[in-house]
Amino acid sequence: xxxxxxxxxxxxxxxxxxxxxxxxxxxxxxxxxxxxxxxxxxxxxxxxxxxxxxxxxxxxxxxxxxxxxxxxxxxxxxxxxxxxxxxxxxxxxxxxxxxxxxxxxxxxxxx
Amino acid sequence: xxxxxxxxxxxxxxxxxxxxxxxxxxxxxxxxxxxxxxxxxxxxxxxxxxxxxxxxxxxxxxxxxxxxxxxxxxxxxxxxxxxxxxxxxxxxxxxxxxxxxxxxxxxxxxxxxxxxxxxxxxxxxxxxxxxxxxxxxxxxxxxxxxxxxxxxxxxxxxxxxxxxxxxxxxxxxxxxxxxxxxxxxxxxxxxxxxxxxxxxxxxxxxxxxxxxxxxxxxxxxxxxxx
Numbered sequence: 001x002x003x004x005x006x007x008x009x010x011x012x013x014x015x016x017x018x019x020x021x022x023x024x025x026x027x028x029x030x031x032x033x034x035x036x037x038x039x040x041x042x043x044x045x046x047x048x049x050x051x052x053x054x055x056x057x058x059x060x061x062x063x064x065x066x067x068x069x070x071x072x073x074x075x076x077x078x079x080x081x082x083x084x085x086x087x088x089x090x091x092x093x094x095x096x097x098x099x100x101x102x103x104x105x106x107x108x109x110x111x
Numbered sequence: 112x113x114x115x116x117x118x119x120x121x122x123x124x125x126x127x128x129x130x131x132x133x134x135x136x137x138x139x140x141x142x143x144x145x146x147x148x149x150x151x152x153x154x155x156x157x158x159x160x161x162x163x164x165x166x167x168x169x170x171x172x173x174x175x176x177x178x179x180x181x182x183x184x185x186x187x188x189x190x191x192x193x194x195x196x197x198x199x200x201x202x203x204x205x206x207x208x209x210x211x212x213x214x215x216x217x218x219x220x221x222x223x224x225x226x227x228x229x230x231x232x233x234x235x236x237x238x239x240x241x242x243x244x245x246x247x248x249x250x251x252x253x254x255x256x257x258x259x260x261x262x263x264x265x266x267x268x269x270x271x272x273x274x275x276x277x278x279x280x281x282x283x284x285x286x287x288x289x290x291x292x293x294x295x296x297x298x299x300x301x302x303x304x305x306x307x308x309x310x311x312x313x314x315x316x317x318x319x320x321x322x323x324x325x326x327x328x329x330x331x332x333x334x335x336x337x
Contacts, residue, residue, distance in 0.1 A: 005310065005313070008306045008309060008310055009310075011302075011306055012303045012306050012307060015299045015300075015302055015303045016171050016172065016299075016303060019172045019173050019174045019176075019299065020172055022174065023172065023173065023174050023175065023176040024174065024175055024176050037176050038172050038176060038177060038178050039177055039178065040170060040177065040178050040179070041173075041175075041177045041178065041179040041292050041293055041296045041297075042112070042113045042114075042115060042179075042213070044177055044292050045114075045267075045271060045289060045292050045293065046115050046118060048271075048288055048289060048292060049118060049271065049275050052275045052276075052277060052278070052285060052288070053275050053278075056118075056120075056275070058115070058116065058117030058118055059117050059120075059121065059217075060116055060117035060215065060216070060217045061116060061117060062116045062208070062212035062215060063209065063216070064209065064210065064212065065212040066210075066211060066212060072211055072212075072213075075210050075211050076168045076170075076211065077168075079164055079165075079167075079168040079203075079206065079207075080164070080165050080168035080169060082161070082164055082165075083161040083162065083163070083164030083165025083166070083168065083183075084161070084165050085161075086157055086158060086160075086161030086164075087158055087161050087162065087165065087311075090154060090157070090158045090161075091314065091318075094314070094317075094318035094319070095318075097318070098317075098318065
């Protein structure tokens, strides 16, 4: 069980890290420029739209845009931190409960 | 899978919003009723929502030389049914549309449809099918989360191909192009999401075995836990 969990983590890390070396070099769209390496797929789709429908004009703009890439990273990090915080709280209380139960097996479970 | 603000023609934007709205209403009702009947599930629902928040903020590099993110909604769909994840996905997408200029208000309906409706429903369906075949819970969870994630990105590709068919060759060519951007990139990321979901479900099986046994979906795979 323990070994399998480690193996799963290792696979996830490899799947994330290996593409940094072995990824295909992005090719230029006909009529467009080559996209930046490791740009977002969303941005690349947007680029593809401008190739398929060069006359299309976006008819609505975001109400608020992060003033810079740094601020955008900050907000993404905040979103991830919120999620990770809740998961950490759950894991922490769960482990503490398990430890407490092992220490005093006679105690009634409260939940 | 975020279609950028303003990048769907108005008719499509309104159509997808209209298609998503009833699912959102159903999801809110189902979530409210579920929590009212089983208040002890609040913690696990919170974990499922947090998982979606965390994963959809992580943009991971992929083999195509671009980055994309997992969705994290498969986990909640397995635990609480697919409808419960519609409001969760909606909140994530609304947060990103308002604060991050990632996705958008006009494309919210289409993005909710792919990430918060198609993804969870595919995950749920795959889990039930695999569990019914008597295959281990771990495999069922992995396939459900992985294929649900992929289904979201295939849906986005179809949505864009429908709105922007190739001027000469039509929907098919355009779909292939968008799928090349989204679905191909997503392959390793979907596998990662499947594995992460397995880890969380394993932890829940250890720490919350009691609650997990009472969840209708998980009960299907009861006794076949690895």
